Amino acid sequence: MTIYIHIPFCISKCNYCDYYSIIANKEAIKKYINSLQTELIKVASKYRNKEITSIFIGGGTPTSIDADHIVEILNKIKSNFNLSQNCEISIEANPASNINFSKLKETGINRISFGVQSLNDEELRFLGRIHNANLAKETIKEAKKYFNNINVDLIFSLPIQTISSLENTLEQVLELDVQHISAYSLVFEEGTKLYNLLKNNQIKAKDNDEDAFFYNYIANKLKTAGFVHYEVSNFAKSGFECKHNLIYWEHKEYLGIGAAAYSFVDGRRFHNIKDVEKYCYLVDSGFSPIKQTEALSKENIYMEKIFLGLRSSGIDFSILSPQQQKFCETIVDKELAIIQILSNNMKILKLNSNGYFICDEITLKLLEMNS
Amino acid sequence: MKNIRNFRNFCIIAHIDHGKSTLADRLLEKTNTISSRDMTNAQILDSNPLEQERGITIKLHAIQMEYVDKSNEKYTLNLIDTPGHVDFTYEVSRSLAACEGAILIVDATQGIEAQTISNLYLALEHNLEIIPVLNKIDLPSAETTIEAVKKQIIDLIGCREEEMLYISAKKNIGIDAVLDAVIERIPPPTGSIDKPLTALIYDSNFDSYRGVIVNIRVFEGEIKEGDEILFMQTGMTYQVEEVGIMQMKRLRVGKLSAGNVGYFTASIKNLKDTKVGDTVTLAKNPATTPISGFKEVKPMVFSGVYPASTDDFENLREALAKLVLNDSAISYEPETSNALGFGFRCGFLGLLHMEIVQERLEREFQQNIVTTVPNVQYKIITNSGEIIFIENPAQLPNPAEIREIQEPIIKAEILTPSDYVGNIMKLCLDKRGISTNIEYLSEDRADLSWELPLAEIVFDFYDKLKSVSRGYASLDYDFYEYRKSDLVKLDILLNGEPVDALSSIVHRSKAYEWGKKLCTKLKELIPRQMFEVAIQAAIGSKIIARTNVQALRKNVLAKCYGGDISRKRKLLEKQKEGKKRMKQVGNIEVPQEAFLAILSLDD
Numbered sequence: 001m002t003i004y005i006h007i008p009f010c011i012s013k014c015n016y017c018d019y020y021s022i023i024a025n026k027e028a029i030k031k032y033i034n035s036l037q038t039e040l041i042k043v044a045s046k047y048r049n050k051e052i053t054s055i056f057i058g059g060g061t062p063t064s065i066d067a068d069h070i071v072e073i074l075n076k077i078k079s080n081f082n083l084s085q086n087c088e089i090s091i092e093a094n095p096a097s098n099i100n101f102s103k104l105k106e107t108g109i110n111r112i113s114f115g116v117q118s119l120n121d122e123e124l125r126f127l128g129r130i131h132n133a134n135l136a137k138e139t140i141k142e143a144k145k146y147f148n149n150i151n152v153d154l155i156f157s158l159p160i161q162t163i164s165s166l167e168n169t170l171e172q173v174l175e176l177d178v179q180h181i182s183a184y185s186l187v188f189e190e191g192t193k194l195y196n197l198l199k200n201n202q203i204k205a206k207d208n209d210e211d212a213f214f215y216n217y218i219a220n221k222l223k224t225a226g227f228v229h230y231e232v233s234n235f236a237k238s239g240f241e242c243k244h245n246l247i248y249w250e251h252k253e254y255l256g257i258g259a260a261a262y263s264f265v266d267g268r269r270f271h272n273i274k275d276v277e278k279y280c281y282l283v284d285s286g287f288s289p290i291k292q293t294e295a296l297s298k299e300n301i302y303m304e305k306i307f308l309g310l311r312s313s314g315i316d317f318s319i320l321s322p323q324q325q326k327f328c329e330t331i332v333d334k335e336l337a338i339i340q341i342l343s344n345n346m347k348i349l350k351l352n353s354n355g356y357f358i359c360d361e362i363t364l365k366l367l368e369m370n371s
Numbered sequence: 372m373k374n375i376r377n378f379r380n381f382c383i384i385a386h387i388d389h390g391k392s393t394l395a396d397r398l399l400e401k402t403n404t405i406s407s408r409d410m411t412n413a414q415i416l417d418s419n420p421l422e423q424e425r426g427i428t429i430k431l432h433a434i435q436m437e438y439v440d441k442s443n444e445k446y447t448l449n450l451i452d453t454p455g456h457v458d459f460t461y462e463v464s465r466s467l468a469a470c471e472g473a474i475l476i477v478d479a480t481q482g483i484e485a486q487t488i489s490n491l492y493l494a495l496e497h498n499l500e501i502i503p504v505l506n507k508i509d510l511p512s513a514e515t516t517i518e519a520v521k522k523q524i525i526d527l528i529g530c531r532e533e534e535m536l537y538i539s540a541k542k543n544i545g546i547d548a549v550l551d552a553v554i555e556r557i558p559p560p561t562g563s564i565d566k567p568l569t570a571l572i573y574d575s576n577f578d579s580y581r582g583v584i585v586n587i588r589v590f591e592g593e594i595k596e597g598d599e600i601l602f603m604q605t606g607m608t609y610q611v612e613e614v615g616i617m618q619m620k621r622l623r624v625g626k627l628s629a630g631n632v633g634y635f636t637a638s639i640k641n642l643k644d645t646k647v648g649d650t651v652t653l654a655k656n657p658a659t660t661p662i663s664g665f666k667e668v669k670p671m672v673f674s675g676v677y678p679a680s681t682d683d684f685e686n687l688r689e690a691l692a693k694l695v696l697n698d699s700a701i702s703y704e705p706e707t708s709n710a711l712g713f714g715f716r717c718g719f720l721g722l723l724h725m726e727i728v729q730e731r732l733e734r735e736f737q738q739n740i741v742t743t744v745p746n747v748q749y750k751i752i753t754n755s756g757e758i759i760f761i762e763n764p765a766q767l768p769n770p771a772e773i774r775e776i777q778e779p780i781i782k783a784e785i786l787t788p789s790d791y792v793g794n795i796m797k798l799c800l801d802k803r804g805i806s807t808n809i810e811y812l813s814e815d816r817a818d819l820s821w822e823l824p825l826a827e828i829v830f831d832f833y834d835k836l837k838s839v840s841r842g843y844a845s846l847d848y849d850f851y852e853y854r855k856s857d858l859v860k861l862d863i864l865l866n867g868e869p870v871d872a873l874s875s876i877v878h879r880s881k882a883y884e885w886g887k888k889l890c891t892k893l894k895e896l897i898p899r900q901m902f903e904v905a906i907q908a909a910i911g912s913k914i915i916a917r918t919n920v921q922a923l924r925k926n927v928l929a930k931c932y933g934g935d936i937s938r939k940r941k942l943l944e945k946q947k948e949g950k951k952r953m954k955q956v957g958n959i960e961v962p963q964e965a966f967l968a969i970l971s972l973d974d
């Protein structure tokens with residue numbers, strides 16, 4: 001099992017962001033951290049026998065709060081759960097000059113993931129980011145002194161992006177020599193500033209073909225630079241695949257702690273209430289902060305295994321019907337996927353970059369044949 | 372016992388929308404057949420939800436009313452409300468056969484239109500007394516048009532001005548005069564209860580408990596519950612179970628005698644035994660000659676009707692069988708298509724009829740169906756002199772075996788204000804028509820007679836006619852003859868494979884243009900998919916147009932972490948549902964609308 005900790009605080013709201021994160025004062029943050037530890041201790045008893053293989057502290061911006069809070073939380077986890085030997089402990093960060101890397105490292109964090117998004121100042125302004133390209137680069141250079149497992153998040157297909165600005169960003173990122181890169185195509189989520197601009201025709205989204213072109217460009221460029229395209233949006237130097245994220249795609253269990261955190265344990269998906277104040281109130285008064293639980297049916301599980309597998313490490317051939325297997329062969333013929341034989345003789349269908357691009361289409365085709 | 376002299380049997384006829392059903396509402400109220408309070412919606416006789424929604428009548432509706440006139444004399448009035456749309460002319464002619472008189476309504480703001488004339492002629496063929504009624508006089512624009520419309524009617528019917536009634540069915544003006552005219556002018560039925568029974572079947576429908584409900588007009592004699600009756604045409608005998616009249620609901624009365632209109636049941640499970648137009652008589656004391664019936668209606672347009680999911684074939688068969696029990700004008704035959712699997716080739720009276728049948732299948736019978744482009748019936752003469760009729764373009768024999776292809780030609784009457792004559796001539800010429808006559812009914816109104824290939828009318832002729840005449844022209848048509856024509860089969864190939872359900876038969880002079888437009892339309896309709904899809908139009912082995920749908924480049928959500936998984940699964944589930952509206956043709960997904968692409972080529 002893995003643990004996810006949600007720190008829903010940011011310095012300001014980005015134009016594309018629809019995560020649950022708020023801008024809060026020190027008092028509120030402190031109160032939240034206390035409640036979060038209460039929840040941790042409360043649920044820990046249930047999972048004492050499960051080995052924790054990774055911990056992910058996400059947000060929001062976990063590095064925007066006092067590093068001592070992170071230390072407190074991790075100490076609570078260590079003393080209440082059974083951590084595996086080489087447990088991966090990640091934290092999300094945004095470029096800033098005041099991050100206490102040494103303290104984070106000291107408390108056991110061994111992977112850091114930066115929201116960089118772009119290294120073009122105009123694009124960063126468009127996205128409503130509060131840092132510029134230079135600060136992003138400086139922060140990462142500083143982090144490298146402490147960490148050898150660093151991720152950079154990028155967003156592409158911005159309305160104002162050109163292929164040369166993208167190339168420029170990628171080159172600078174490669175120069176920083178990080179181990180992991182995530183590249184997401186911009187999504188206009190309802191309720192965000194960019195969504196409203198789009199709705200009012202003040203900006204124009206890139207069309208499907210342009211988007212595909214950018215994506216393709218990134219995939220090729222990173223492959224040439226020695227990265228493995230191991231999930232739709234994720235690239236890593238060999239051995240640096242994010243363990244925590246793989247858990248999601250391999251349909252394994254995760255426990256989410258904190259407001260708006262999601263869990264998948266014992267065949268159930270559930271999530272906590274998306275409101276810091278209410279979360280604190282519930283936890284502090286001894287109630288469960290769980291907002292909604294969903295028990296998965298056999299069909300749900302089958303479907304999840306297919307679509308999660310397709311978008312990452314592949315799917316086990318043996319769960320497919322003869323008709324589906326035949327379909328897999330055509331997509332291999334069309335160079336959208338490969339068939340891997342694992343050491344234990346397991347046969348796996350794994351998409352390549354071209355396949356990842358149309359992963360949903362392939363998923364639907366496979367599912368259709370099942371029903 | 373009611374006196375036959377106090378019966379009046381009449382129907383209301385008119386061009387579409389001139390206000391027949393609205394007048395029927397008022398008559399039902401005036402005769403207290405229904406109280407104003409129970410008049411829950413306008414056009415109450417349009418009882419089918421589809422009739423209500425579309426605001427048109429699609430089936431005849433008979434109803435009996437009791438009326439006491441000024442001199443306190445009691446009358447029984449049998450009213451039949453009829454549809455105005457050309458597709459349902461058959462319903463009108465059946466209604467007329469049960470009556471002695473007809474109220475001919477003309478919308479005072481529109482004047483005489485095509486079905487005013489065609490329905491009037493039908494009524495005259497049946498020797499009915501005509502009561503001309505100008506409706507909608509409440510509309511302000513009627514003031515300017517009414518004089519001209521009066522003149523049109525006088526010219527058409529040859530009646531005197533005093534014979535015309537002026538009413539507003541909607542505003543309840545002049546309705547008493549209509550009832551008085553019905554009593555005074557329409558002759559009572561003749562006939563004697565002492566003669567052997569003759570009753571004409573003018574309609575029938577199906578009730579799952581009682582079997583076929585046979586709607587009859589009794590001309591001679593009497594029919595009672597328990598009687599052994601004989602259908603003169605089919606030769607079948609049955610024992611009558613229930614006899615009644617139609618009010619807002621069926622009302623059992625035990626017997627019906629000469630001059631009356633009503634229904635009977637006899638546990639008839641097979642609709643074929645009760646042919647509309649047949650004569651009912653008594654088995655023991657049969658009449659010698661049947662009443663002359665009507666010619667059988669023949670479907671004019673055909674289309675493939677397939678279950679969206681191949682598993683539902685049997686369900687569709689059942690649904691069609693049930694639907695036909697209440698709408699005998701539909702024909703259906705099983706057929707197979709390489710693209711769509713097992714389905715039926717159905718025949719309809721016209722495009723509106725087709726639309727309504729498809730909608731009823733979906734709504735009343737919960738069938739999810741795919742339909743193909745409608746086409747007409749072609750007559751093929753082979754080299755060996757054999758004659759075959761085909762209702763599906765895919766059945767066309769190899770061109771080398773064909774001596775000649777003939778297509779159905781209709782005679783069309785188009786009534787229009789003179790201003791639009793030019794536009795309409797141009798439209799008809801473009802539709803391969805031949806003008807046979809132009810008659811000016813008045814200075815500013817013309818009646819154009821054309822011979823046109825039915826296939827050209829089936830598509831968008833009616834809409835075009837309306838648009839080139841700003842809505843003023845109206846059309847009536849009837850089958851005329853089969854005529855030799857230079858027709859070719861236009862095939863559509865997807866990735867090299869012909870898709871039979873997309874084939875059509877077109878005139879050679881239009882094939883090239885059609886092929887091109889069809890390819891373009893299909894390109895719009897067929898979504899991008901994993902692999903490129905080549906679309907080609909071909910005549911025989913010759914490709915005349917081509918285009919392609921590029922492969923899908925990207926279709927994936929960028930992010931899928933812990934919190935996104937449920938959401939994403941639900942999204943995929945929804946998309947999966949959406950894909951169900953696609954037909955798999957080989958490994959290509961074709962949306963259902965694509966099979967109707969030809970219908971919207973000009974949009």
Ligand SMILES: Nc1nc2c(ncn2[C@@H]2O[C@H](COP(=O)(O)OP(=O)(O)OP(=O)(O)O)[C@@H](O)[C@H]2O)c(=O)[nH]1
Nearest residue numbers: 387388389390391392393427428455507539540541
């Ligand atoms: N202003 C006005 N509108 C009327 C009058 N009579 C009918 N209408 C309207 O005309 C429209 C058509 O009326 P219907 O009674 O459905 O016409 P119909 O002749 O039965 O039509 P079909 O059965 O489809 O041929 C409706 O919107 C009526 O409300 C009238 O006297 N005055």
Ligand code: SF4
Nearest residue numbers: 010013014017021060
């Ligand atoms: S920093 Fe991240 S979580 Fe915070 S507002 Fe920006 S995108 Fe959202």
Ligand SMILES: [Mg+2]
Nearest residue numbers: 391392427428
């Ligand atoms: Mg009507």
